[in-house]
Amino acid sequence: MRIFLAILTYFSYIFIIAMYTIKAAKYLKLPVHLRWELYPVMHEENYQYGGSYFEQVDWWTRIRQKRYLRGFLFLLKEYFVLGEYFQKHKAYWYFLYPWHIGFILIITFHILCFFGAVAMVFGITISSSSQSITGIVFYYAILFTGVVSFVTGAFGSVGLLIKRIYDENLKQYATPLHYFTYIFTFLIFISGFYAWYFIDPTLSEYREFWKGLITFKFIDVGCGAATHIILFNLFLVYLPYTRSMHYITRFFGFCLIRWDDEPNMRGGKLERKLQALLNQKVSWSAAHIKSGKTWGEQVEEPKMRS
Amino acid sequence: MKIEDISKKSEQLITIKPEDLMPLPYPYDTPDADPAMRELTQDQKNRYEASLDGVLAIGIPKPETKEIEEELIRKFLSGLAKLLTKENNWTFLQPLLHSLEYCVKCQICNDSCPVYVASGKQEIYRPTYRPEILRRIINKYLKKQSTLSLKLTGSDIELNWTLIARLAELSYRCTLCRRCAQVCPLGVDNGLISHEIRKIFSQEMGIAPKELHESGTVQQLKVGSSTGITPKALGNIISFMEDEIEEKTGKKIKIPVDKEGADILLLHNAGEFMAWPENTEAFAIIFEAAGINWTLSSELVGYDAVNYGVWYDDFQFAKIALRHAEVAKALKVKKISVGECGHAHKAMMVIADRILTGDLNIPRESAIPLLADLVINNKIKLDPGRNNFPITLHDPCNMVRLMGIVEPQRQILRKICPQFREMEPHGVDNYCCGGGSGFAIIQSMNFPDWRSAISGRVKLKQVLETFQDVISPDIPKYVCAPCSNCKGQIRDLFNYYSVFEKCNIFYGGLVELIANAMVDIEKPFIEWEWH
Amino acid sequence: MAKTTLGGIEMEIDEDGFIQEPDKWNKEIAEDIAKLESAYPMTEEHWKLVNYLRDYFLKYEIAPPIRMLVKQTGLDLKKIYQLFPGGPAKGACKIAGLPKPTGCV
Ligand code: SF4
Numbered sequence: 037m038r039i040f041l042a043i044l045t046y047f048s049y050i051f052i053i054a055m056y057t058i059k060a061a062k063y064l065k066l067p068v069h070l071r072w073e074l075y076p077v078m079h080e081e082n083y084q085y086g087g088s089y090f091e092q093v094d095w096w097t098r099i100r101q102k103r104y105l106r107g108f109l110f111l112l113k114e115y116f117v118l119g120e121y122f123q124k125h126k127a128y129w130y131f132l133y134p135w136h137i138g139f140i141l142i143i144t145f146h147i148l149c150f151f152g153a154v155a156m157v158f159g160i161t162i163s164s165s166s167q168s169i170t171g172i173v174f175y176y177a178i179l180f181t182g183v184v185s186f187v188t189g190a191f192g193s194v195g196l197l198i199k200r201i202y203d204e205n206l207k208q209y210a211t212p213l214h215y216f217t218y219i220f221t222f223l224i225f226i227s228g229f230y231a232w233y234f235i236d237p238t239l240s241e242y243r244e245f246w247k248g249l250i251t252f253k254f255i256d257v258g259c260g261a262a263t264h265i266i267l268f269n270l271f272l273v274y275l276p277y278t279r280s281m282h283y284i285t286r287f288f289g290f291c292l293i294r295w296d297d298e299p300n301m302r303g304g305k306l307e308r309k310l311q312a313l314l315n316q317k318v319s320w321s322a323a324h325i326k327s328g329k330t331w332g333e334q335v336e337e338p339k340m341r342s
Numbered sequence: 343m344k345i346e347d348i349s350k351k352s353e354q355l356i357t358i359k360p361e362d363l364m365p366l367p368y369p370y371d372t373p374d375a376d377p378a379m380r381e382l383t384q385d386q387k388n389r390y391e392a393s394l395d396g397v398l399a400i401g402i403p404k405p406e407t408k409e410i411e412e413e414l415i416r417k418f419l420s421g422l423a424k425l426l427t428k429e430n431n432w433t434f435l436q437p438l439l440h441s442l443e444y445c446v447k448c449q450i451c452n453d454s455c456p457v458y459v460a461s462g463k464q465e466i467y468r469p470t471y472r473p474e475i476l477r478r479i480i481n482k483y484l485k486k487q488s489t490l491s492l493k494l495t496g497s498d499i500e501l502n503w504t505l506i507a508r509l510a511e512l513s514y515r516c517t518l519c520r521r522c523a524q525v526c527p528l529g530v531d532n533g534l535i536s537h538e539i540r541k542i543f544s545q546e547m548g549i550a551p552k553e554l555h556e557s558g559t560v561q562q563l564k565v566g567s568s569t570g571i572t573p574k575a576l577g578n579i580i581s582f583m584e585d586e587i588e589e590k591t592g593k594k595i596k597i598p599v600d601k602e603g604a605d606i607l608l609l610h611n612a613g614e615f616m617a618w619p620e621n622t623e624a625f626a627i628i629f630e631a632a633g634i635n636w637t638l639s640s641e642l643v644g645y646d647a648v649n650y651g652v653w654y655d656d657f658q659f660a661k662i663a664l665r666h667a668e669v670a671k672a673l674k675v676k677k678i679s680v681g682e683c684g685h686a687h688k689a690m691m692v693i694a695d696r697i698l699t700g701d702l703n704i705p706r707e708s709a710i711p712l713l714a715d716l717v718i719n720n721k722i723k724l725d726p727g728r729n730n731f732p733i734t735l736h737d738p739c740n741m742v743r744l745m746g747i748v749e750p751q752r753q754i755l756r757k758i759c760p761q762f763r764e765m766e767p768h769g770v771d772n773y774c775c776g777g778g779s780g781f782a783i784i785q786s787m788n789f790p791d792w793r794s795a796i797s798g799r800v801k802l803k804q805v806l807e808t809f810q811d812v813i814s815p816d817i818p819k820y821v822c823a824p825c826s827n828c829k830g831q832i833r834d835l836f837n838y839y840s841v842f843e844k845c846n847i848f849y850g851g852l853v854e855l856i857a858n859a860m861v862d863i864e865k866p867f868i869e870w871e872w873h
Numbered sequence: 874m875a876k877t878t879l880g881g882i883e884m885e886i887d888e889d890g891f892i893q894e895p896d897k898w899n900k901e902i903a904e905d906i907a908k909l910e911s912a913y914p915m916t917e918e919h920w921k922l923v924n925y926l927r928d929y930f931l932k933y934e935i936a937p938p939i940r941m942l943v944k945q946t947g948l949d950l951k952k953i954y955q956l957f958p959g960g961p962a963k964g965a966c967k968i969a970g971l972p973k974p975t976g977c978v
């Protein structure tokens with residue numbers, strides 16, 4: 037059992053990282069596209085009202101100040117606020133928010149467990165009465181993230197399930213996988229909650245388990261914790277098959293599409309990329325397109341009078 | 343209605359009833375205030391694929407034989423497959439895949455859509471409906487997922503000609519205003535999906551509204567303008583404009599044409615010459631007064647800024663964009679400046695930016711910041727008192743949300759229109775006039791009624807709300823729409839509802855207001871009887 | 874595309890009633906379209922406008938801008954709508970056998 041648990045854990049972590057990396061690489065390797073930005077563009081000077089550099093006469097002669105950090109912070113903030121949902125659909129937000137917080141915290145919980153385990157290897161005791169401040173901080177941080185994630189996550193899962201079933205707009209587009217996901221996440225959170233509340237109120241088992249993982253001295257954990265660990269691991273394997281990548285691609289989408297206002301300058305790097313793309317052959321078959329010719333060759337002969 | 347009903351044969355997938363429509367404010371707040379939308383004749387229904395909502399933007403003839411029908415289905419699938427490849431669609435592949443893959447169907451984008459809301463929330467107009475259909479087809483017919491996985495991912499759909507014919511029309515029930523995209527927290531763009539669906543039909547199957555393709559881009563490339571204006575007709579119209587300018591202002595102005603080495607090549611939507619020559623005249627008057635070194639072109643395509651390709655076909659788009667650049671290059675101008683045309687703004691500055699390389703990448707800008715500079719810095723003498731009537735600004739989506747030109751037009755209006763008031767929402771959050779993505783020029787059969795009653799409805803509501811306190815027909819009011827397409831749509835919308843007669847609301851461009859305020863012109867430049 | 878009989882000959886018209894072969898146009902055809910456009914019987918003023926449009930079209934292959942038409946015929950917009958309830962483009966141009974206006978007009 038202990039070996040199984042350890043292998044499953046290693047596997048699921050490696051699996052999700054590999055899958056996400058592959059997906060991200062695929063996304064990033066797509067060719068540069070035509071501009072299709074949408075304002076406000078956060079790195080622009082006049083982002084408050086959605087202004088762009090096109091508001092200036094001879095815009096190409098002015099030096100542009102792009103504030104990438106602002107865009108980044110905006111996106112980051114939205115992870116923790118989900119403001120659009122709050123504004124547009126409060127009833128949904130009340131469940132979606134705890135659900136998301138559940139995820140953010142459960143991930144933080146695992147990261148903390150990992151570093152906590154590292155700390156333990158270095159001899160720090162993690163408990164409420166630890167000699168070391170670090171130990172105390174770890175103790176409470178792990179406890180807090182764990183418990184809060186179990187509670188909010190379970191609440192959100194049930195809420196979203198109900199919402200998907202009864203909200204006319206959501207129901208129409210809901211799929212069996214949606215329902216499955218909510219039930220699945222509910223089980224994960226509730227199993228964590230169960231293990232904490234009934235079996236292991238200090239969550240020491242998780243810390244020991246993680247210490248085992250990094251020192252390769254695998255240990256046995258109780259039924260409750262084991263169930264939770266297995267479910268969570270399976271969830272990690274399941275995630276790449278859902279739309280969960282949106283946590284990451286949201287950044288890509290905003291930075292590479294919605295806010296991509298990079299002008300093409302003569303002799304620039306972008307221009308070289310574009311020239312290569314224009315040299316690809318197309319195979320569209322409508323009559324006005326020359327199938328088998330490149331993009332560049334599609335254009336009709338110039339018909340200047342002079 | 344279920345999503346998959348789109349492939350079930352029936353006379354019409356939906357029928358919009360007058361009582362479904364979003365209510366309008368005074369004086370259109372009575373049940374009989376809405377004119378009845380024209381229905382297609384039985385004969386038209388027999389000849390064209392009209393089973394979506396009984397409205398025709400494209401008007402695809404019904405396939406005569408089973409074989410033709412099957413060929414069309416095959417072509418649709420091959421087109422869809424090409425849409426997902428780098429070689430054939432590098433232009434939009436990344437945005438397309440992003441939008442196909444990361445929508446979580448939270449539906450918070452729905453209520454941002456003016457078409458969906460105005461129609462009384464018809465399922466088929468929901469911003470997420472089209473993408474859902476497309477995703478299901480891809481999962482089932484291109485990715486060939488197993489039955490189980492189709493069931494789990496809810497991808498059941500039957501691809502048949504009924505679906506395809508309806509989807510084609512449906513891609514022309516979205517104005518590509520991208521308001522839905524703006525609120526999506528995940529960066530998904532349902533408007534883009536409509537655009538891409540249109541491309542399958544045009545680039546693979548040769549299906550597009552006649553106004554956009556045959557008498558649009560094709561005619562523009564052939565005779566010089568989608569209006570049909572030839573270089574010869576242009577010459578005649580320009581001398582007419584010079585006469586008019588003299589008559590109206592007493593100024594003798596020679597409109598420069600094909601002036602080599604001018605600083606600015608001014609590109610107008612040629613529709614202005616035909617329908618609103620006062621706009622192009624105002625430009626000439628202002629540029630002359632400010633001493634700007636500019637020119638028009640009389641080369642083929644060089645006198646028509648439009649590029650309808652931006653709405654339905656990347657190739658037609660590229661051909662026209664290149665042509666514009668070639669004209670400017672041959673004239674050796676320093677830059678191209680685009681007049682009051684929203685889609686030409688976006689087409690030339692934003693979309694064409696990654697098609698024009700080398701010496702064809704000629705600097706291109708909007709004329710509006712330049713005009714703002716003239717007005718704000720008092721480079722022409724203006725008297726705001728001459729524009730002393732209630733006035734509001736309609737923002738063309740292409741200028742605001744899609745390219746961030748928001749303030750210059752406001753700076754002008756704030757300076758020269760004492761009674762300027764904003765409509766809500768405005769700027770990057772604006773609503774489309776209802777004529778976007780080619781709708782305003784689609785004049786055939788009953789489509790014009792649809793775009794007044796449905797896609798233009800929210801705009802009408804906004805305008806009426808903005809002017810509620812001065813709604814009486816005794817008070818003349820002005821909607822400033824710095825875009826030819828928007829003007830065409832607003833004209834038709836206002837005619838449909840007799841807005842001028844009932845409320846005395848006039849529409850026009852931005853430069854007309856500047857010319858109207860010029861102190862050295864005696865008579866008012868704006869002629870209200872030309873509504 | 875549909876076919877209909879105008880001025881005694883079979884003509885192709887588009888969905889909005891514009892004839893497809895402008896060179897086949899003659900007075901009889903014009904009068905038949907005028908009947909459909911509630912512009913019948915055609916008076917001298919009707920013909921003045923129609924002939925003006927026709928001449929302009931033959932010269933420039935396009936309809937004139939509305940303002941030009943008003944100026945050069947001396948008929949104001951109101952009058953034009955009285956004569957041609959369909960308006961200058963959808964009424965008068967159709968009767969004069971011009972193609973349907975296209976582009977952003
Ligand atoms: S497009 Fe965006 S806002 Fe709309 S349903 Fe999909 S994820 Fe939600």
Ligand code: SF4
Pocket residue numbers: 454455456457458468469515516517518519520521522523532533534536
């Ligand atoms: S782009 Fe505009 S019209 Fe199209 S679905 Fe989105 S909001 Fe509606």
